[in-house]
Amino acid sequence: MGGKRTQYEIYWEILTYCRNPQSFTGIIHRCNLNSKIGQEHITFLESKGFLRRLEEGGQSLLKTTEAAQAYLGAFKEMYLELYSRGPEFKL
């Protein structure tokens, strides 16, 4: 994903992607972030308990926790509502 995104959208992308365990490199590549910004976001999400680290095959991976489900659910609900409210664009 690319373009101008808000921090909340980036959090949502990271958490959605990490439903299956992912490496740091995989996350920043997939979410189109540089390593410094990516590290800041991941540290924040870990501090909130939304991401946890696990070791798999000698590799450090990150996985979304149950605690993040409330954020993911609210985000989805709010964005669907936001999109549905306005008029539809037609040619």
Next chain:
Amino acid sequence: MENEVNGRLTREMRSFHALTMVNIAGAGIAMSMGIATLVNNLLPMFREQTILFLHALNVVAVLAGSVFALRWLISSAEMLDGFQDVRESREDDDPTALIVENLAFYRENREEMRRLILGSRATGAFFLVSAALQLKFLVSQTGSSLFSLMSVVGMALCLALGLAGVYIPSSLGRYTSTWEERLSESEETERRLGELLEGGA
């Protein structure tokens, strides 16, 4: 709700894609018309080896129009390229990802869209004036029927491009106002998400 949003997103994205294609076609025809007119006005001056005032004036006007058309073409192509990425990002039936992608695309391109509206309006106005001038010329001239036919074709092309220059900015304007409204409402969504995160942990 998800199905409804998915259907709406699909329709909107199809409409915007079509609009970008119309933009590219319009800009392409405008560019080719510009080059053809430029050559037509330069040739007599080369033949005469002197600067003919009316032809020189036409060259300047066409060059100015072509700059707008080139800018219009490049912007439309860049926008199509960016939008293609949004379309290709669709991996599953979750519409949330597509809403996020579309919002990000709009935030990134909103200024360019405003410039595109102005640019295509200017190009459209230029071709409408050209069509009017050609009509005036057609009414007053007494040349061969082949020459008249070519003038009619030229005038019709200018008129079509002029009308495209009215239609495209108005459609793009509707697209930007639709997303502008969503963008302004997303500020409230951000505030609520911020509160949710503050309360978390």
